[in-house]
Amino acid sequence: MDKDTMLSHILQSKGMSTLLGGELPISVINSNKYISPLTSEAQVTDKNVDDSSTSLDHAIHTALTGEIKTVTLVGPEGSGKTTALEKLVVDWAKGEHIQNFSHVFHFRFREMNSIEGMLSLETLMLNHHSHISPESMPLVLQRPETVLFIFDDFDQYKHSLDPSVHTLCSDSSQAASVSCLVASLLHGSLLKGATCLVATRPVGCLEFLSGTQVEVLGFLKPQREAYVKGFFTDQTVANKSLMHMERTLGFYDFCTAPRFCWTVCSMYKSLIEAGAKLPETLSQLYVDILMHLIQMLSLNEAGVRELVLALGRMAAHCSLYQHSSCTKEEMDSFGFQRFLTSESSVGVFLQIDGDLESDRCVFSFHSQLIQEFVLAVSFFLEKSTFESVEKMLEKHRGHAKFLEFFLSGLSESVQRRPLETLLGEFNSDQITDFKRWFKSSSESTLKGYSKDQHHHCYHLLHQAQNESLVKEIITPSVRIGISYGDLNLQDCAALNYVITCLSEMELLNLYNTKDLTEEKAEILAPAMSLSHKIIMSQSYLNTGAVPHLASALSRGNTTELDLSHTRLGDEKFKVLCTGLRDCKLHTLKLVACSLMEAGCEDLASVLTSATSQLRMLEMMFNQIGDQGLTKLCQALHSSHCKLQEIQLQRCELTEVSMESLSAALCSGQSVLRKVNLTQNSIGDRGVEALCKSLQHPLCNLQSLILFDSNLTAACCAHLMAALMSEHCSLTELDLSVNDLGQEGALLLCQALSRAQCRVETLGLQRCELTQLVFEELGSLLRNGTSQLKSLSVGLNQVGDQGVKHLLDAIAHPSCLLEVLDLEMTGLTDACVEDLCAAVRASKTLRSLELRNNSLTDASVPALIKVMQDSLNMQEMCLRYNDFSEDVFEMLDECDKIRY
16 A cells, blocks of 8 residues: 555545634644643543653553454543544555554445445445556455454444344455445455454444444543644733633543534634634634624525524434434425525525435534534524423433523523524523523532432533522532632632532632722631632732731632732731741742842741642742742751752842852752842853753752843853753743853853753854854754753844854754744745755754744745754744735744744
């Protein structure tokens, strides 16, 4: 089998990505955005999952290298099965995985359903894999143990695998029905010894599939985070979207689906670009989705209403009879006659398999969620008949998991009003009936002992977004997360009540609470004590509020507290420390809290407390001065101090306190790993003091940030000696915005070129570097001993000739560089040829910063091509170059380029 031909065939994009249908698998693979789903072995609590053994890819590879001949992937819709299978075939064709198979045949049951008549296995394989030559077929048949059959969409298969209803065949040249061929393959009578990999949603007929099953989970939080950050080019938007998604859509049974992540991110992108508010609930999300889809149509209100009602009847049919698809005849009975003339109407909402002109064409919803949402909408939209909510829910009980959620959300006028502007008013009698049922059933449910039913009730309350309803029927066992912002007293009481019922809260976000009074803090204190993470940044705490916060911390579960920009001051902080001495806090953020030397004395007493758990401390933008830092350093000598990271940007420090810090670092008690001294007047003498500790065998420091610290070339000899020391454990060093010049930088290069130097991340932005320095940097990157993976040398005007040394180094196989920052280095179009050659040659480079240079339109085609061709490059930033608007559309075509 010609793998190159097959690979070329696979990588040709078929179809198009849609909002509900998801991104095409091959598009995901081609754009290097593939993230392996997880199996059920991964933790389902949404904690960090880094063990690759729980990935679906690993499970498939392991299963296919054993003796088992049938492997079945079972997972819910959109969980990534199809994409994982296509990735498997691509990797095989590239020679990367499952090379124990010489032939791989990939079939989709959706397509096989339409095959009629009798044909042999040989004919089936040749017809559906045109890149296979007839001449190679005998080789396939002679060595079945090297053949892998992949079958996707088994849940869509219309025929039975029950061997009792088939006369299984064993001759690959014998003509038989497709159903007989498939059954014979999967039961091992046909092409005996071949391996079959089947992907399916959970269905009843799995009993006829022998072998092993792999349960596909999808994404947990780490994978969702990676997916969202890969989806958005603007990481601020990505972080905002991720936080919002986790906070508002934390129903993990559907958030695990990569396709759902695609739909959410696509919708967020549309809303953010329109300056619209992001949805707070699942119901609001699907209101936005339905509105977005409707606005794509050229229909008036009556036409749209008719279409949605038809979709509702289809949804009801699929739910009641558990049909995954509907025929053209059935679609006519639902009222779709006028909408089936083209794909422009129904194709927006449904998946269409087959030619619209053919009677064999079938239609299906892309997901259970959209099916149930249109069912809920049509229930409230229908005015010609009245059906009680009890009867409607009873009919769909066990088949419609989210129907009640959507009914609850749509029963509130604020949430349904946008839809009513497009569809007309909903049926007020149906809405009234639902609210009556909701209150009655909730009161009944909350008297019971079923944890799941209680949770279901809280989810319905969340979808309704009606605070008065929550207060009316909620009970102390509530376990739902509530969103919050700047609070008034009534808000605090409601929020505290809900969180107290939860028994614990992952995050209590009180960001930008402008006036947290003693009264408010007293009400919220129980909620604070139940929260693992509390954010109060950009807030103002009255003096009377602090004791309540301190008390909550001392008796609670909080491990992270952010008080940044609260103007706390030493006096209030002293009160807070009474709670900090005996709590579970690991991370304390005190950025710009107006702390001085006195505050450091109280903080030192916290750090030396036998019960203190503090690991990370952010103190930047506080005027603690040298005396304040000296007091903190005294705490580092204590065996009780567990501090691992301290951020001290702009704390008015000088060389005076560096001796104290150095002594603490090599005391044998300090476990400090990271120190950030950005924008302090440390000076060369200060660095000299620090370098003594870096050479000490008891110093554990791994990261030292000296950005804009008034350094000159005079400190570089000390740094060189430290970096060359066998005891130096630094892996990150940032010396940016210091006047090191050529002389100082060349000394650093000597140390960096030594094998014992462990530095992987180096910052030298705006350090007055010259072409000669760049030449030396290029040399050490090629020498095979440098560990550098990230290098920032922006804002050094060395031009094309200087940067060429680095580009030549990147192309060298010994270079490990992954991230390179060349901002404002005087680059022109003349460097583009070398730059592209470097990107093509590098196996490690994934990020390139080129902003604020003098690249023009002429360089754009080459840059786009190299980014599209590169498998490892993830992003290239071209902002603030000399581009005209003429190339913006061209640049938009490459999602890895930011301009």
